[in-house]
Amino acid sequence: MQRTDVSTVPHLHLNGVRQSIIMAVSSPSSNLLLLLLISSLDWLSTPGSAFLIDWDHMTSSAPLEPHFTECISRDQETFRCWWSPGTFHNLSSPGALRVFYLKKESPTSEWKECPEYIHSNRECFFDVNHTSVWIPYCMQLRGQNNVTYFNEDDCFTVENIVRPDPPVSLNWTLLNISPSGLSYDVMVNWEPPPSADVGAGWMRIEYEIQYRERNSTNWEALEIQPHTQQTIFGLHIGKEYEVHIRCRMQAFVKFGEFSDSVFIQVTEIPTKESTIPLTLVLVFGILGILILIMLIVVSQQHRLMMVLLPPVPAPKIKGIDSELLKKGKLDELNFILTGGGMGGLPTYAPDFYQDEPWVEFIEVDADDGDSGGKEDNRGSDTQRLLGLPHPVSHRMNMGCSNAISFPDDDSGRASCYDADLPEQDTLMLMATLLPGQPEDEEASLDVEERASERSERSLVPTQTGGPQTWVNTDFYAQVSNVMPSGGVVLSPGQQLRIQESTSATEDEPHKGKEGEDGDETEELKQKELQFQLLVVDPEGNGYTTESNVRQISTPPSSPAPGEGYQTIHPQPVETKPAATAEDNQSPYILPDSPQSQFFAPVADYTVVQELDSHHSLLLNPPPRQSPPPCLPQHPLKAPMPVGYITPDLLGNLSP
Amino acid sequence: MVDRVAVGAVWPVLVGLVFCGELTTVDAAPLCTNAQAGCHVLSLANLFDRVIQHSARMHGISNDLHSEFELYFLPSKNQIGRVSRNCHTSTILTPNGKENAQRMAREELTEVILKLLVAWRDPLWHFHQGLAHHHDFNNFSSNKSLEMSDMVHELRKGVQKVVEKMQTLGIISNSISSLASPEVLLASNSAEWRLMKDYDLLYCFRRDSNKVQNYLKILKCRIVPEHGC
Numbered sequence: 001m002q003r004t005d006v007s008t009v010p011h012l013h014l015n016g017v018r019q020s021i022i023m024a025v026s027s028p029s030s031n032l033l034l035l036l037l038i039s040s041l042d043w044l045s046t047p048g049s050a051f052l053i054d055w056d057h058m059t060s061s062a063p064l065e066p067h068f069t070e071c072i073s074r075d076q077e078t079f080r081c082w083w084s085p086g087t088f089h090n091l092s093s094p095g096a097l098r099v100f101y102l103k104k105e106s107p108t109s110e111w112k113e114c115p116e117y118i119h120s121n122r123e124c125f126f127d128v129n130h131t132s133v134w135i136p137y138c139m140q141l142r143g144q145n146n147v148t149y150f151n152e153d154d155c156f157t158v159e160n161i162v163r164p165d166p167p168v169s170l171n172w173t174l175l176n177i178s179p180s181g182l183s184y185d186v187m188v189n190w191e192p193p194p195s196a197d198v199g200a201g202w203m204r205i206e207y208e209i210q211y212r213e214r215n216s217t218n219w220e221a222l223e224i225q226p227h228t229q230q231t232i233f234g235l236h237i238g239k240e241y242e243v244h245i246r247c248r249m250q251a252f253v254k255f256g257e258f259s260d261s262v263f264i265q266v267t268e269i270p271t272k273e274s275t276i277p278l279t280l281v282l283v284f285g286i287l288g289i290l291i292l293i294m295l296i297v298v299s300q301q302h303r304l305m306m307v308l309l310p311p312v313p314a315p316k317i318k319g320i321d322s323e324l325l326k327k328g329k330l331d332e333l334n335f336i337l338t339g340g341g342m343g344g345l346p347t348y349a350p351d352f353y354q355d356e357p358w359v360e361f362i363e364v365d366a367d368d369g370d371s372g373g374k375e376d377n378r379g380s381d382t383q384r385l386l387g388l389p390h391p392v393s394h395r396m397n398m399g400c401s402n403a404i405s406f407p408d409d410d411s412g413r414a415s416c417y418d419a420d421l422p423e424q425d426t427l428m429l430m431a432t433l434l435p436g437q438p439e440d441e442e443a444s445l446d447v448e449e450r451a452s453e454r455s456e457r458s459l460v461p462t463q464t465g466g467p468q469t470w471v472n473t474d475f476y477a478q479v480s481n482v483m484p485s486g487g488v489v490l491s492p493g494q495q496l497r498i499q500e501s502t503s504a505t506e507d508e509p510h511k512g513k514e515g516e517d518g519d520e521t522e523e524l525k526q527k528e529l530q531f532q533l534l535v536v537d538p539e540g541n542g543y544t545t546e547s548n549v550r551q552i553s554t555p556p557s558s559p560a561p562g563e564g565y566q567t568i569h570p571q572p573v574e575t576k577p578a579a580t581a582e583d584n585q586s587p588y589i590l591p592d593s594p595q596s597q598f599f600a601p602v603a604d605y606t607v608v609q610e611l612d613s614h615h616s617l618l619l620n621p622p623p624r625q626s627p628p629p630c631l632p633q634h635p636l637k638a639p640m641p642v643g644y645i646t647p648d649l650l651g652n653l654s655p
Numbered sequence: 656m657v658d659r660v661a662v663g664a665v666w667p668v669l670v671g672l673v674f675c676g677e678l679t680t681v682d683a684a685p686l687c688t689n690a691q692a693g694c695h696v697l698s699l700a701n702l703f704d705r706v707i708q709h710s711a712r713m714h715g716i717s718n719d720l721h722s723e724f725e726l727y728f729l730p731s732k733n734q735i736g737r738v739s740r741n742c743h744t745s746t747i748l749t750p751n752g753k754e755n756a757q758r759m760a761r762e763e764l765t766e767v768i769l770k771l772l773v774a775w776r777d778p779l780w781h782f783h784q785g786l787a788h789h790h791d792f793n794n795f796s797s798n799k800s801l802e803m804s805d806m807v808h809e810l811r812k813g814v815q816k817v818v819e820k821m822q823t824l825g826i827i828s829n830s831i832s833s834l835a836s837p838e839v840l841l842a843s844n845s846a847e848w849r850l851m852k853d854y855d856l857l858y859c860f861r862r863d864s865n866k867v868q869n870y871l872k873i874l875k876c877r878i879v880p881e882h883g884c
Binding site for chain 1 (some may be wrong): 751865868
């Protein structure tokens with residue numbers, strides 16, 4: 001039969017190939033050849049069924065006889081077979097072909113006809129009673145007139161033709177989304193086909209999931225596994241995926257049909273909000289910290305200012321309330337300064353203040369006076385200068401005096417001398433440079449001095465002991481003359497006048513009272529023109545004391561008012577006891593009484609005109625004038641403070 | 656095709672590893688009665704699971720080996736019709752459907768399983784010996800055949816243990832004489848299988864391993880239906 005020819009052609013062909021392959025196999029290097037041949041013949045079907053042979057592929061030109069297209073069992077309990085008439089269209093009518101099967105249970109089995117026909121499908125259905133597993137079946141088509149179309153390849157066993165139904169209830173759930181928010185995992189689950197009796201263990205099924213993107217053509221197949229759920233990893237957000245599933249018997253080859261597709265899509269979940277709050281939190285946190293720092297700075301402003309900018313020492317005067325130093329309280333201040341509350345302060349010439357702002361650093365010791373208050377009026381400038389035991393109560397202290405305890409420390413002591421142990425010569429200098437007392441005091445002292453004991457006065461010129469303390473010195477002294485040698489003649493101020501009076505009224509009892517005094521007076525007389533010169537170093541390195549007593553030339557009796565200056569030429573004068581500098585120095589130049597005329601008109605201040613070659617000061621002649629007019633008790637008028645000058649009043653000072 | 660060879664190469668290694676674990680566990684754990692101390696008591700369900708897994712693997716290997724053989728020799732399909740006459744186990748009455756298997760008594764079913772397993776021990780061993788001598792086949796097929804013969808041997812022991820357990824539990828009667836019947840069967844079938852060709856042998860064994868697997872599963876779901884029935 002043609003059918004057999006057709007069927008045997010491949011058979012013989014295969015046999016021929018088989019023979020050749022067997023021969024080839026015998027050689028040791030045949031494996032590769034075998035592999036090549038096998039790969040080319042991969043289309044061969046599985047054993048047990050000839051249905052999968054592609055008839056169209058095999059026979060393109062030869063007529064196609066009726067044949068079975070496929071036999072399938074879904075549950076391993078029943079199976080169906082479909083046939084086709086092929087090109088024999090005259091046999092296509094139902095009943096033209098009949099199905100016969102052979103069940104090889106025993107060697108004596110016979111061909112039987114199909115138990116159930118379904119002609120609409122050209123199908124033969126074998127029910128449970130006619131189905132036996134593990135027993136070979138052979139199918140046969142018979143036409144009219146006992147024409148038999150039989151293919152030996154159409155023999156099978158039922159377990160080998162099982163193709164399970166597709167699983168049902170395919171479903172998916174979202175497992176998780178990756179931290180990047182770009183991919184996610186999905187768990188797919190399903191139910192085994194209801195036709196397959198998995199519960200009884202009659203069929204053991206394994207499943208295969210396939211998925212693909214919506215618009216792609218290639219399916220991704222996952223691993224075949226027998227469980228009813230599986231995870232798909234690495235799906236992309238926003239893309240739509242199509243998933244379907246099929247199954248087969250375990251350890252068998254034939255898969256069932258694919259199930260209906262299920263579509264998976266996960267849209268993008270906005271995850272940007274997690275970063276926005278973070279930035280906001282950072283910004284607000286920084287702002288809060290800044291505000292906190294500002295609050296701390298503002299609240300602790302004073303402390304911080306103390307640390308960063310330490311206060312500048314302010315002017316203070318001991319005993320005076322700092323409140324008075326403020327603007328607008330000058331009346332009270334001056335009252336105090338000029339002797340109202342604590343004994344006052346010596347007033348100075350107004351012009352002095354203009355140049356020397358550091359005058360403010362004055363310490364006034366108003367409380368402790370180691371001397372009695374009674375001697376205040378008695379002590380002369382000289383006494384004060386010399387630091388004699390009758391010191392004036394209101395004595396001036398140099399800024400750096402260590403004998404005075406000043407409560408306030410920042411009173412400009414830095415500009416003072418070293419107060420450890422002032423040298424006596426320095427003290428002498430300082431004492432001599434102190435200005436004279438105001439005239440009224442001088443006058444009063446003068447009077448008192450005359451009335452007082454001479455012993456006091458006798459002590460004045462002696463300078464052997466030196467000044468007890470240089471503390472009791474006036475701040476300024478009056479320069480009356482300048483020696484050509486460079487020495488400066490200082491007027492003792494009040495003391496000078498006292499000397500005048502004493503010299504004028506010198507008496508023997510005066511002399512005889514104290515030998516020393518008498519000697520002194522003797523000396524005074526003798527040394528009319530002996531002066532104790534104090535050389536003022538113009539460079540300001542300090543004061544040097546010239547121990548030599550020099551004579552000064554007698555200045556002209558009446559200095560011409562028009563003369564600019566007088567030159568005083570020192571004359572060598574034998575030095576008297578004041579050989580040593582410190583001890584016998586008399587801070588004052590004691591002029592002879594007859595020479596008083598020279599001193600009567602001596603003013604307190606004089607103008608230094610220039611320095612000559614010997615570094616001596618050339619001064620203006622003291623203008624002839626009556627004793628300096630009595631300075632007003634309170635020279636301070638509204639615009640003119642005496643004790644203290646505030647900066648706003650500085651402009652009102654008249655030069 | 657190369658994939659199949661690769662799979663065939665990987666299969667014996669994996670199966671061997673699994674089997675080593677399986678077989679040792681099946682044999683190393685003695686069945687304990689009365690909860691003896693030091694005894695690893697296994698429940699009947701566990702025993703059934705292990706045996707079923709074992710049979711599934713055995714069937715898988717037989718399927719693979721058969722497929723390889725088929726590819727190597729390219730037999731015609733009509734051999735299927737001829738095979739049924741050559742299987743030496745055709746004399747053993749086996750239920751050919753689900754209902755038949757479910758209707759069969761437990762003892763009969765168990766006996767059928769044991770008969771099948773006993774009948775295949777020697778033929779598979781000789782098959783392996785025959786493959787080993789043929790240098791035509793690659794080593795993977797030779798290893799698989801060895802595994803298969805070992806598996807049959809171990810599976811029979813496992814099923815015997817299950818039977819003992821069932822008899823202990825009173826599920827089945829003691830009518831099964833597991834020791835006696837194999838020798839009886841062996842004597843009757845000793846000659847037939849030597850006449851079979853290798854391919855037919857593999858085909859027959861593949862069919863019978865599937866029978867064993869099915870019967871064991873039905874038995875398990877009938878006796879201990881929990882855990883995956």
